[in-house]
Amino acid sequence: MLGYSHIADGTRMENTADGFNSSMEEKYRALAYDTTLSTLLAVLVYVLVKVSLDRIRQWRARVSVLVVGSGPVGLTAALVAVRSGKVLKLTVLDERYRSALLCRPQQIALDPRSVSFLFALGVDFDNMEGCWHNDHFFTKIGVFQEHLLSILEQKKQKVDIKIHLGTKFSEEYLRKIPGSDWPRIIVVADGSCGESCSVLGISSDYIVESCNAYGANATIERLDQRQVPTPEIRAHSLYFDLSAYGVDFFPAGRESQNSQQATVKPGFHLKIYGTFRNRYMALSCPASDSKMVRFLRHTSNSSIMKNIFHQSFNAYKTDIEPRLNDLTLHHLQCSRKLFEIMLSHRRVNAAYIEGDNVAVTIEGEAARVLNFDTGCGVNLGLRGLESLGTFIYKTAIALDQNDVFEALSAKIQHSKQVAETFRQTGLTTTMFE
Structure with missing residues (x-):
């Protein structure tokens, strides 16, 4: 047990x-x-x-933004900044006074893409002097700038906006800014002749590339005509009578009726634009080595291009415009001969000022310039602004310099793409179609 x-x-x-x-x-x-x-x-x-x-x-997150230049691109950049929702303080500078800005008579043409972009920024085309044609909006630069300034005035209730006209951007101006008030972002939009980039120490080197086309420009100023926006006029497949100079010819200022001949020799494209008082003409053709093109590129006779523009204007002007005759021909100023159409764009179009922690982006003609006036130059500048809102947003929420560099890199790539796209297809949409 x-x-x-x-x-x-x-x-x-x-x-x-x-x-x-x-x-x-x-x-x-x-x-x-x-x-x-x-x-x-x-x-x-x-x-x-x-x-x-x-x-x-x-x-x-909010940042202080300084826009240098109050032209169409500069004021649009200011609207983009406000629209981004990331701006605490916005300052717009221009050495020109308000009267000098708003009296500018030159006409601009806003293409459908730019119209859509501006509409999203609050631009009210129904309350702006101008006219519509083929989904393009035509108005005077001064009218456009005044409208943008009025929109910015309305935005002052939500954003601290300071518009200093008659104030030049210079080293002295920068020295007067207290350290705590330095802008985080500077948008340079002071045009191709502006000095802001040199003040900021940014290289002025440009990359110059051919658009594979030749062109010539002409202007007519007639003070007895109206200063109102008008739709542009386009004509294609033009050939000119140069038989007096020993060059094979087609009827001057007329479209070729011989389709076989038209395929053999490149035709010219003509655009007439601007107000009746300030008329502008652009003549262009794809690059070629035809006898006519060679002759017009190298001729030393300055009267040839004048005769071409004279006949072209009389052939395609509006019915209510007076013709140019021998007595009024002195109002016409034009290129002496065809020149190669080139696009220049800055090698450095965005930068970071490390000591002051400032990101800089360059826009409009300060960034890229065409040596040929197509009448749609503002549109090329607005293309670059399409990525500005994202750039401001990313810079505002950046945690460190690496985040800022990523934002700058994306902006640089977009700017390069804008230049390349225009070089490849820009003239096709503004002149050849």
């Missing part, structure tokens, strides 16, 4: 030990599970809090 009792007690002790071990394992598993769950919960809470704080930080 004692032996049996001893064995039973041993078995009970073993069972008790096994039960104790199982209980401990369950407790360890429960503890591990609780620990894992707590850790996951802590990580989840951390992530949620961090994401929330990041979103709050991004939502509250």
Whole structure:
């Protein structure tokens, strides 16, 4: 009995030990599970809090922006900045006074893409002097600038906007800015003759590329005509009578009726644009080595191009415009001969001023210039602004310099793409179609 009792007690002790071990394992598993769950919960809470704080930080992030230049591109850049929702303070500078800006009579043509872009910024074309034709909007530069300035005035209730006309951007101006008021972003839009880039120490080197076309320009100023916006006139497949100069000819200012001849020799494209008082003409053709093109590129007779523009204007002008005659021909000024159409764009079109923590982007004719006036030059400048809003947003929420560099890199790539696209297809849409 004692032996049996001893064995039973041993078995009970073993069972008790096994039960104790199982209980401990369950407790360890429960503890591990609780620990894992707590850790996951802590990580989840951390992530949620961090994401929330990041979103709050991004939502509250605001930067100070300085726009240099109050031309069509500069004022549009100011609207883009306000539209980004990331601007605490916006300053617009221009060394010209308001009267000098608003009296500019030159006409601009906004293509459908630019119209859509501007409409999204709040531009009200229905309340702007101008006219529509083929989904293009034609108005005077001064009228366009005045409308943009009025929009900016309305935005002052939401954003601290300062417009300083008659103030030049210079080293002296920068020295007067307190360190705490330095802009985080500077948009340079002071034109091809502006000095802002040199003030900021940005290289003035340009990349010059051919658009594979030749062109010539002419202007007519007649003070007795109206200063109102008018649709542009386009004519294609033009050939000119140069037989007097020993060159094979087609009827002057007329479209060729011989389709076979038209395929052999490249035709010219003509655009007449501007107001009746300030008329502009652009003549262009794809690059070729035809006898006529060679002759017009190298002729030393300055009267040839004048005669071509004279006859072309009289052939394609509107019915209500007076013709040019021998007495009024002195109003016509034009290129002496055909020249190669070139696009120049800055090698450095965005930069970072490290010591002052300022990101700089260059827009409009300060960034890229065409040596041939097509009448749609503003559109080329507005193309570059299509990525400005994203650039401002990314710069505003940047955590460090690497984030700013990424924003600058994307802006640089877009600017290069704008230049390349125009070089490849720009004349096709503005002149050849």
